Structures are given as structure tokens and as C-alpha cells.
Amino acid sequence: MLGPAKPRRKFILVSATLSLVACTGWSVGNQFGFAAEIPKLVADIDAQFDAAWEEASVVPSKSATDGEWCRRLYLDLLGRIPTLEELQSFLATRSRDKRTNLVDRLLSEEYAEEFAEHWSMVWLNLLIGRDTNSGNRRWIDRDGLREYLQESFSANKPYDVLAEELITATGNNRPGEEEFNGAVNFLTGKLSDNAVDATVSTSRIFLGMRVECTQCHNHPFNDWKQSQFWQLNAYFRQARPLRRYREGELNSVYLMDEDFLGEGGNSPDDAEVYFEMRNGRLQVAYPVFVDGQALENHSGRISQVNRRQELAKLIVSSEYLSQAVVNRLWRHFLGRGFVTPVDDMGPHNPPVLPDIFASLNEAFVRQSYDLKFLMRTIVLGKPYSLSSIAHRRNAEDDPDTGSPPLFSRFYARPMDAEQLYASLLVATHADRAIQRSDRRDDAQRDWLARFTREFDSNDDQPPTVFEGTIPQTLMLMNGGLMRQATSLREGSFLYQVAKRNNLDAMEMIDRLYLAALARRATKPEKQIAEALYREHNGKMEKVLQDMWWAILNSNEFLFIH
Amino acid sequence: MTNFINWGGSRRHFLSHLAGAATWAASSSHFVSALRASAPRLQNEEKSAILLWMGGGPSTIDMWDLKPDAPTGGPFRPISTTGDIQICEHLPRLAQQMHRLSVIRSLSTREADHQRGLYYMKTGFVPNPSVQHPSYGAVVSHELAPTRENLAIPPFVSVGGGSVGAGFLGMSHAPFVVQSNGRVRNLQANADRESLARRMAALELIETQFARQNRGRGPLEHGQVLSKTWEFMTSQQMAAFRLDSESPAVRERYGNTGFGNGCLLARRLVEAGVPFVEVNFSGWDTHANNFTALENKLPEMDQAMSALVEDLAQRGRWEQTAVLWLGEFGRTPRINGNAGRDHWATAWSAVAGGAGIQGGTTVGSTNKDGTAVDSESYGAEDLMASILHALEVPLTTVHKSLSGRPMKIANGGQPIPGLFS
Structure with a gap:
């Protein structure tokens, strides 16, 4: 399968660079000279923020402490808190460029595997949802898609290539099978029911647009028409998932494109889609992109035109592609997007700070959709460096109360389930007992499934609102993971702290706070530890267990701030 | 040190040892509610609903709307009841309760797929990729x-299974899932009561310190959930989950089965003031050997459901408690080659009673062989509106989806006239 010329060429360039990367350990950015561009771009965007704050008579919060900043960076880039060693090494660094250096390090080969693992989870949830029990699960191979995403993120595949591959993928969905292509799993579960889900997800994820309301009627708020939904839908009608059986059992799904004869059955050279309007009348639709560009060839024959490939070409050359992902990534790091909700962009819902948004978009496209470039630009900027504590002069900058975000402080937000699980493991070494990596995967899957029951990824929900429930809180307080975390068996984090005989009691307490919260204990916290020490008649292990339990169940641990 | 009965006691004990207690003891406003002695209160005057959910699509034509004269009517015979209505011979105990229950025989819906049918019957809305609608329980929870x-x-x-969630009404109205034996996951703390109280005190300090630093709504809301969880763990109301406190005779009367325990648990929870309880009873997807399967399942259902209705009435809660028996759709009048019945949404039945819903009657009717409704037909919206009406929830209520779209409660359905006098 050959894709359109433009992105293909770019990917070959990048692939060539990657072989260099493997030898030198340099980032792609350095190869292209991106590194030189970033400080200028960051300074330029920071200046625009300063101006915006001044205009809004808002004074930004103070800088976050090094500990806070380091903690959020690990959480957002790698999906976990830093280990005690990683944190201490950062805090001990005196260099003026220490923050830039840490960003470079986390994006380098040293952390490539973890980086790819984290971002493949983020995209896995976005592309097929968290719900592993949904009705269409038999059509999807989660591990297959995960494998594809991991490879893509460790190669820092340009985003337009990633998008194109996911939209046009053909092949077998299951790892190990002939013609395996994990990317097909984005669509294999979305093609029943006339590919309505494929239409909805593709437009939400890659265009940042909601077309689904117009499936049944014209959009009440913007100019979307019902016909536009079905015109977009018509691009997916050649896609066909085939079930492959082995010994009577469903083994895998093979996604291919085949001739679409049209719903009227008149002629495959005029392959149309019909939809029912509200007044009950049937209307016909042919492929037309969201910007009005129509596919001139109405043929449903693959030999004439491959509709998914035509759609992918339109998507990767449209401005929506970069806008949607820049907005989504900005929200990933800053808690709010320029446009909220992230998948409802358009003239009816304009971005806040449009000039800044445009600068980022322009730079991202200029740098050939390099995701690491975009991430680096965002995390090195001033908004990401600010404290999450509001003060008198920026108290009104609070999107929770409905005001448009100005990013004059870092909006504290709860970790997602995956970040929480990974962070609990970092802070407790609770997984060290599990030797085999497949068992570790099972343990993770099991915990996440129980923690996220009834809790699917939902783009509508601003991530700053705490969604915890009683069952989740009970699971954290009393569940098996917390029992392991507070155990003193050999190898646990607590055991390591308790058995280091060169530490005094308060140094031990400080180590707990640093490991989990990236700060030392406050005076009242030390007083409570002292009181516990008396309660436990000097048994320090008991004090450590109580304090550790309290720290790991606190909002300060559960939030990115 | 003696036993610490409640958090209040152990907290005070702990505080007395604290040199710096004064610096933070006053700060914990959102924990105060957790400290309140919460005496269990019977809320007889307040309304609740119980949904008996028959997962898989129960064959209502063999239970509530028999067609003995039709060639596809099947082997079961109708029997008379205490109401003006006949039901299946395999439901003899319920026959004695039918003066309290009514059968809606004129449901006609369009969703005959399990997933879609479940979603539609539990929310009143057809599935839509852009909105997660709240289910019955979440709506009632939100209102009551x-x-x-x-x-x-x-x-x-x-009880005994998942449900459709709270959708845009938010996680605090999500279903709290327990097993039918009343077991609540992760309720047992890893520490004794005394240590737990100490740990809570330390947690309270970290929690309030952070929440008071002006970091927005999220950290504060976490404290509220923490406080609710603590209240839940330590509340005397938890006794409602302990089925073993019922006499063997009572448990026997409900049948000591999964569904029987679920119904008994529902009664106890409703008496503790819980506004909405769902009891799941699955295994109704009888594509093969429909009649043998029903002969096995109906006695379990008959015993549990009749005991529930009778108990609620005898214990004075019938007038406050709406009970709805429902599945995702009915089953075909046609009997297939495997002596089974397939999915049929065009004409089927549900059963309702309590909280002012009229008993002993039927609403609507189906044709000779049960393939179609021959009276005015109703859907999930009307059924939901009827239950909400019985709970005195105003049907003019409009919720807002997360994207700001107005959503009429029960999707704008209206109470089914025949259910109310």
C-alpha cells in the first residue's frame, strides 16, 4: 500500500535520521536543528503570555518549586512520579539550565522505552477507549494496537504519518499473524452499523470536530448539516473487517478495502450512501470532506479510487489535523485546552488566546508534525513552570468557575488511573515481587479494570475535577496494592527506608515525603509524626507505616500540581 | 485504651497527644460532617425505587401475557391471581401479590440488541456516541x-452486577456495586480500628493543608469524597448490608438464592434510606430450550419477588417504594428450531407497583399471538417517567449534558395513564 507522496517522503527522511539516532543517542530534534528553534519559540510564546496576562490585569503565580516541577514533568512525559533518586539528583543539580536539561533527558534515548509506553497508553485509551468489556471487543486486539503505538512513539513518528496510517490501515489485527498491522485496530471495532463510529471517532480525534449530532439532524449550534455527516461517512464504506477463524474459534480480524456497490445497488461506479432526514425522506450522499472538497470520482471500485486513502490525504493536508493535536497536547500538559471540549472545535467555539494557539500550530507544522518538538516547546514554556497556587491577583483565572483559562497558574488535576498505578509502583516498589513481565502486565490490567470500572475516557470532562468515588477511595485505602505499599517485607520501599540505619527519625519521614510528594515534611506533619512515635512507644516502623498510608491517600499525592 | 467505637472518640484521644494540634484542628471544616454522630434514621416518609433487572431479555409472553390459544403460545397455562389479571402457572406466589402489581403489556420498542436494548431501557435514550446518559439509578440518586x-x-x-453508569450526572451518582450476599469490596481496612483512626488523623492534616493552599476545586472535592468514604466505612448504616442478621426463616422465604438474597438486601437498603436499588438477575437469553430454562428460573424469581413485595407491604414501606420488573426486551412469539425464543422488542411486558402505582391491573394489550401491540404502546421513556412520577420527581426537570445541551428527564416521557388512578 502506497500512501500519498507528501507524508511518505517525510517519513523516509525521519526513518533515515532514526538510524542515526540509534548510533548517537541524539534526539531527532538535534539532527534537524530543532533545538536551536525551541528557545526562540518558547521566548516568543512566553512574551505573548506576558502580554495577555497584562491585558487581563492578571499576575501569574510564582514559579513552581523544582520538586513540584520535576514531579509534574515525569507524570506528564512518562506517566509516573520520579523515583527518589531521580528527584534528588535533579534537586542537587546547580546548573542554570537544569530544567531544560531534564526535559532533554526525559525525551532522549535513555527514557525512550518508558516514553513510548506511556504515550501508547494515552493514545490507546483515546483511540479505542478504556472499556475492555464493550460489545465490540471481539473485533479489537488491544495488544496489537499497543504494539503499533509503542513502535510509533519510540520512533517519534511524525504525527501526520501516524494519523494517515491509522485511517488507512489494512492487515491482520493480531500480533504474530501473517500481515499483522496493529494500526487496523483503530477501526476494526467501529465499522458495524454503517461505520457510524468510525466516522465519529475519526473526526473527533483527528479533526477535533463533532459531527455525530448531525447523524440524525442538523447541528443546533453550528453550521453542520446532517448531509455532511453522511458525506464524511461515505469515505469509510469500502472498509471491511473479515473475521478469521481457527479451529472454530475467532482468531483475528483482517481489515481490507473492497468494492462498495452503493446502497442503491444501481452501479458501483456511482456508489452512494442513503440517510433518512427528520421528515422521513431519504437523501443521497457521496464523499465530501468537512471543508467542502468533494471526491469527484463516485466509483466504489477499489481499482478506481480508495476512499480511505483519499480521506487520509485530505485530513493530513488540512489545518484541522495540527489544531486538534496541539490543543489536545496542550490540555495534556496544562489541564485545559485552548478550545474546550477538545473535540468540539470550529467557528462556533473559538479558542482562547488565538494568537498563541496559532504560533504553536504554525511551528508544529513547520517542524513536520514532530510530537517531541511540540512537547518540548510546551513544557519549557512559562505557563508550565508556574505554581498551582492561586493568589489575589489571579484568583479569577479559574476555569472551574467557567472563566476562560489564561494559564496564569498551573491548574491542579488528578492523575488518571494509569498514572496513579504507575506512581504507586514507583513510590512503593510494590511490583518488585512480581518477576515475570507478563504477570506484571496482568496485575496492572486487573487493577486498572477494577479502578476504572464505569469510568471511560471522556473528552467532555474537564480533567481538573476530581472524579473519585467511594469504591475507588476504598480500593486505595484498603486494597491489596496499599497493603503491599505499607508492608515492611524485604525489598519494599518502606523496608529500605526503615532499615537504613544512618538516618534519624525525621530524615526517614522526609524521605517518604520526597518520594511521594517531592517535598519535605512541614512542621505540623513532623509534629504528628512525633505524636505517632510516642503512641507507638518508639517503634519507628509503625510510624512510617501510618505516615506512608496517609501520604499515599492524600490529595497532594493523587494530584498533578 | 479501650475500644474506639467511633472516629470521634479516637480522634479526640489522638489529638490530646498532639503538641501542635491547635495549628490544624480548627481547619478541617469538610471533615466535620464525618465527625457528626450519624444515628440511623428510618425515613418512612421518603420514597425509594427498586429495579429488578432481568438481564438477557425475559420471555414475557410466557410470564405476564400468555397466549394459550395461539399455536406459538407454548406449554405454560395462565392462572388467576389476587388482581384482575392472569399470569403464568409457574408464578404461584406472585399470583398472591398481584393486587399490588400491574402488568404493562403494551411495551413496543425498537432496540432488539442486548447492548442497545439495555442502554435504552435503563436510560430512556438510544445510544449516542456523543453523550453518556444517566441510568434510572443515577437520575433518582441525583434527584433524591x-x-x-x-x-x-x-x-x-x-446488587449482583454492573449497570449503566451515571453518564453526565457525574461519578457521585454512579452505581455502587455489591455482591448479592451483601459483601462490599475493600471495606475491610488493613489496620485495626485504632491505627486506622491515627492514620486518618495524619491524612486529614496533609489533606487539609493542601486543600487550603488555593489550588482550585479538585483538591477540595477529594476531601469530600474521603470524608464520605470514612463516613460509609464507619457508619452504623452498614448493618444494612449484613444479611446474616436476618432470621433463617426470613432468608428461607426469599429463597436463599442469588436473586433472593439480592431482593432481601434491596429491602434492607431501602429501609436504611437508599433511594435507588437495582437487583440483577441474568440468564434470560433463552434462544434454546426456553421452556425448560423458565421452569428452572421462574420459581427462584417467584419466591424472591413475592417475598419482597409482601415484606415491603407488611413493613409499611409499600406506599413509599416503587418496584419495577424489567428486561431489555421480550422474546419472539415464534418458537425457533431449538425450542427457544429470540429477541422481540415489538410487543412485550414489564411489571410495576408500589409508591402509588395502581395494582391488580393490566395496561394495554397485544394481539392474538402476541406479535404486536393492539392498544396504545409505550417505550422506555414513559416507563421511566412513571417511576419518577411515583417518586414525586418533577418531570419538568431538565439536566444539562457536559457540553451544555439540555436533556429532559426521562427523555421527555410521560407517566403511563393506566398506572395511576
């Missing part, structure tokens, strides 16, 4: 929880 200030148990409990 504010009237149950002292309720420590989550307002929407789902």
Missing part, C-alpha cells in the same frame, strides 16, 4: 440524594 442528608450509603446501589 439531597433529601437524605444522613445517608452514609451511596444513593444508588446495584
Whole structure:
């Protein structure tokens, strides 16, 4: 399968660079000279923020402490808190460029595997949802898609290539099978029911647009028409998932494109889609992109035109592609997007700070959709460096109360389930007992499934609102993971702290706070530890267990701030 | 040190040892509610609903709307009941309760797929990729929880299985899932009561310190959930989950089965003030050997459901408690080659009673062989509106989806006239 010329060429360039990367350990950015561009771009965007704050008579919060900043960076880039060693090494660094250096390090080969693992989870949830029990699960191979995403993120595949591959993928969905292509799993579960889900997800994820309301009627708020939904839908009608059986059992799904004869059955050279309007009348639709560009060839024959490939070409050359992902990534790091909700962009819902948004978009496209470039630009900027504590002069900058975000402080937000699980493991070494990596995967899957029951990824929900429930809180307080975390068996984090005989009691307490919260204990916290020490008649292990339990169940641990 | 009965006691004990207690003891406003002695209160005057959910699509034509004269009517015979209505011979105990229950025989819906049918019947809306609609329990929880200030148990409990969630009404109205034996996951702390109280005190300090630093709504809301969880763990209302406190005779009467325990648990939860309880009873997808399967399942259902209705009435809660028996659709009048019946949404039945819903009658009717409704037909919206009406929830209520779209409660359905006099 050959894709359109433009992105293909770019990917070959990048692939060539990657072989260099493997030898030198340099980032792609350095190869292209991106590194030189970033400080200028960051300074330029920071200046625009300063101006915006001044205009809004808002004074930004103070800088976050090094500990806070380091903690959020690990959480957002790698999906976990830093280990005690990683944190201490950062805090001990005196260099003026220490923050830039840490960003470079986390994006380098040293952390490539973890980086790819984290971002493949983020995209896995976005592309097929968290719900592993949904009705269409038999059509999807989660591990297959995960494998594809991991490879893509460790190669820092340009985003337009990633998008194109996911939209046009053909092949077998299951790892190990002939013609395996994990990317097909984005669509294999979305093609029943006339590919309505494929239409909805593709437009939400890659265009940042909601077309689904117009499936049944014209959009009440913007100019979307019902016909536009079905015109977009018509691009997916050649896609066909085939079930492959082995010994009577469903083994895998093979996604291919085949001739679409049209719903009227008149002629495959005029392959149309019909939809029912509200007044009950049937209307016909042919492929037309969201910007009005129509596919001139109405043929449903693959030999004439491959509709998914035509759609992918339109998507990767449209401005929506970069806008949607820049907005989504900005929200990933800053808690709010320029446009909220992230998948409802358009003239009816304009971005806040449009000039800044445009600068980022322009730079991202200029740098050939390099995701690491975009991430680096965002995390090195001033908004990401600010404290999450509001003060008198920026108290009104609070999107929770409905005001448009100005990013004059870092909006504290709860970790997602995956970040929480990974962070609990970092802070407790609770997984060290599990030797085999497949068992570790099972343990993770099991915990996440129980923690996220009834809790699917939902783009509508601003991530700053705490969604915890009683069952989740009970699971954290009393569940098996917390029992392991507070155990003193050999190898646990607590055991390591308790058995280091060169530490005094308060140094031990400080180590707990640093490991989990990236700060030392406050005076009242030390007083409570002292009181516990008396309660436990000097048994320090008991004090450590109580304090550790309290720290790991606190909002300060559960939030990115 | 003696036993610490409640958090209040152990906290004070702990505080007395604290040199710096004064610096933070006053700060914990959102924990105060957790400290309130929460005496269990019977809320007889307040309304609740119980949904008996028959997962898989029950064959209502063999239970509530028999067609003995049709060639596809099947082998079961109708029997008379205490109401003006006949039901299946395999439901003899329920026959004695039918003066309290009514059968809606004129449901006609369009969703005959399990997933879609479940979603539609439980929310009143057809599935839509852009909105997650709240289910019955979440809607009732949202409307009635504010009237149950002292309720420590989550307002929407789902017994013996999952449910459709709270959708745009938010996680605090999500179903709290328990097993039918009343077991609550992760309720047992890893520490004794005394240590737990100490740990809570340390947690309270970290929690309030952070929440008071002006970091927005999220950290504060976490404290509220923590406080609710603590209240739940330590509340005397937790006794409602302990089925073993019922006499063997009572448990026997409900049948000591999964569904029997679920019904008994529902009664106890409703008496504790829980506004919505769902009891799941699955295995109704009888594509093969429909009649043998029903002969096995109906006695379990008959015993549990009749005991529930009778108990609620005898214990004075019938007038406050709406009971709805429902599945995702009915089954074909046609009997297939495997002596089974397939999915049929065009004409089927549900059963309702309590909380002012009329008993002993039928609403609507189907044709000779049960393939179609021959009276005015109703859907999930009307059924939901009827239950909400019985609970005195105003049907003019409009919720807002997360994207700001107005959503009429029960999707704008209206109470089914025949259910109310």
C-alpha cells in the first residue's frame, strides 16, 4: 500500500535520521536543528503570555518549586512520579539550565522505552477507549494496537504519518499473524452499523470536530448539516473487517478495502450512501470532506479510487489535523485546552488566546508534525513552570468557575488511573515481587479494570475535577496494592527506608515525603509524626507505616500540581 | 485504651497527644460532617425505587401475557391471581401479590440488541456516541440524594452486577456495586480500628493543608469524597448490608438464592434510606430450550419477588417504594428450531407497583399471538417517567449534558395513564 507522496517522503527522511539516532543517542530534534528553534519559540510564546496576562490585569503565580516541577514533568512525559533518586539528583543539580536539561533527558534515548509506553497508553485509551468489556471487543486486539503505538512513539513518528496510517490501515489485527498491522485496530471495532463510529471517532480525534449530532439532524449550534455527516461517512464504506477463524474459534480480524456497490445497488461506479432526514425522506450522499472538497470520482471500485486513502490525504493536508493535536497536547500538559471540549472545535467555539494557539500550530507544522518538538516547546514554556497556587491577583483565572483559562497558574488535576498505578509502583516498589513481565502486565490490567470500572475516557470532562468515588477511595485505602505499599517485607520501599540505619527519625519521614510528594515534611506533619512515635512507644516502623498510608491517600499525592 | 467505637472518640484521644494540634484542628471544616454522630434514621416518609433487572431479555409472553390459544403460545397455562389479571402457572406466589402489581403489556420498542436494548431501557435514550446518559439509578440518586442528608450509603446501589453508569450526572451518582450476599469490596481496612483512626488523623492534616493552599476545586472535592468514604466505612448504616442478621426463616422465604438474597438486601437498603436499588438477575437469553430454562428460573424469581413485595407491604414501606420488573426486551412469539425464543422488542411486558402505582391491573394489550401491540404502546421513556412520577420527581426537570445541551428527564416521557388512578 502506497500512501500519498507528501507524508511518505517525510517519513523516509525521519526513518533515515532514526538510524542515526540509534548510533548517537541524539534526539531527532538535534539532527534537524530543532533545538536551536525551541528557545526562540518558547521566548516568543512566553512574551505573548506576558502580554495577555497584562491585558487581563492578571499576575501569574510564582514559579513552581523544582520538586513540584520535576514531579509534574515525569507524570506528564512518562506517566509516573520520579523515583527518589531521580528527584534528588535533579534537586542537587546547580546548573542554570537544569530544567531544560531534564526535559532533554526525559525525551532522549535513555527514557525512550518508558516514553513510548506511556504515550501508547494515552493514545490507546483515546483511540479505542478504556472499556475492555464493550460489545465490540471481539473485533479489537488491544495488544496489537499497543504494539503499533509503542513502535510509533519510540520512533517519534511524525504525527501526520501516524494519523494517515491509522485511517488507512489494512492487515491482520493480531500480533504474530501473517500481515499483522496493529494500526487496523483503530477501526476494526467501529465499522458495524454503517461505520457510524468510525466516522465519529475519526473526526473527533483527528479533526477535533463533532459531527455525530448531525447523524440524525442538523447541528443546533453550528453550521453542520446532517448531509455532511453522511458525506464524511461515505469515505469509510469500502472498509471491511473479515473475521478469521481457527479451529472454530475467532482468531483475528483482517481489515481490507473492497468494492462498495452503493446502497442503491444501481452501479458501483456511482456508489452512494442513503440517510433518512427528520421528515422521513431519504437523501443521497457521496464523499465530501468537512471543508467542502468533494471526491469527484463516485466509483466504489477499489481499482478506481480508495476512499480511505483519499480521506487520509485530505485530513493530513488540512489545518484541522495540527489544531486538534496541539490543543489536545496542550490540555495534556496544562489541564485545559485552548478550545474546550477538545473535540468540539470550529467557528462556533473559538479558542482562547488565538494568537498563541496559532504560533504553536504554525511551528508544529513547520517542524513536520514532530510530537517531541511540540512537547518540548510546551513544557519549557512559562505557563508550565508556574505554581498551582492561586493568589489575589489571579484568583479569577479559574476555569472551574467557567472563566476562560489564561494559564496564569498551573491548574491542579488528578492523575488518571494509569498514572496513579504507575506512581504507586514507583513510590512503593510494590511490583518488585512480581518477576515475570507478563504477570506484571496482568496485575496492572486487573487493577486498572477494577479502578476504572464505569469510568471511560471522556473528552467532555474537564480533567481538573476530581472524579473519585467511594469504591475507588476504598480500593486505595484498603486494597491489596496499599497493603503491599505499607508492608515492611524485604525489598519494599518502606523496608529500605526503615532499615537504613544512618538516618534519624525525621530524615526517614522526609524521605517518604520526597518520594511521594517531592517535598519535605512541614512542621505540623513532623509534629504528628512525633505524636505517632510516642503512641507507638518508639517503634519507628509503625510510624512510617501510618505516615506512608496517609501520604499515599492524600490529595497532594493523587494530584498533578 | 479501650475500644474506639467511633472516629470521634479516637480522634479526640489522638489529638490530646498532639503538641501542635491547635495549628490544624480548627481547619478541617469538610471533615466535620464525618465527625457528626450519624444515628440511623428510618425515613418512612421518603420514597425509594427498586429495579429488578432481568438481564438477557425475559420471555414475557410466557410470564405476564400468555397466549394459550395461539399455536406459538407454548406449554405454560395462565392462572388467576389476587388482581384482575392472569399470569403464568409457574408464578404461584406472585399470583398472591398481584393486587399490588400491574402488568404493562403494551411495551413496543425498537432496540432488539442486548447492548442497545439495555442502554435504552435503563436510560430512556438510544445510544449516542456523543453523550453518556444517566441510568434510572443515577437520575433518582441525583434527584433524591439531597433529601437524605444522613445517608452514609451511596444513593444508588446495584446488587449482583454492573449497570449503566451515571453518564453526565457525574461519578457521585454512579452505581455502587455489591455482591448479592451483601459483601462490599475493600471495606475491610488493613489496620485495626485504632491505627486506622491515627492514620486518618495524619491524612486529614496533609489533606487539609493542601486543600487550603488555593489550588482550585479538585483538591477540595477529594476531601469530600474521603470524608464520605470514612463516613460509609464507619457508619452504623452498614448493618444494612449484613444479611446474616436476618432470621433463617426470613432468608428461607426469599429463597436463599442469588436473586433472593439480592431482593432481601434491596429491602434492607431501602429501609436504611437508599433511594435507588437495582437487583440483577441474568440468564434470560433463552434462544434454546426456553421452556425448560423458565421452569428452572421462574420459581427462584417467584419466591424472591413475592417475598419482597409482601415484606415491603407488611413493613409499611409499600406506599413509599416503587418496584419495577424489567428486561431489555421480550422474546419472539415464534418458537425457533431449538425450542427457544429470540429477541422481540415489538410487543412485550414489564411489571410495576408500589409508591402509588395502581395494582391488580393490566395496561394495554397485544394481539392474538402476541406479535404486536393492539392498544396504545409505550417505550422506555414513559416507563421511566412513571417511576419518577411515583417518586414525586418533577418531570419538568431538565439536566444539562457536559457540553451544555439540555436533556429532559426521562427523555421527555410521560407517566403511563393506566398506572395511576
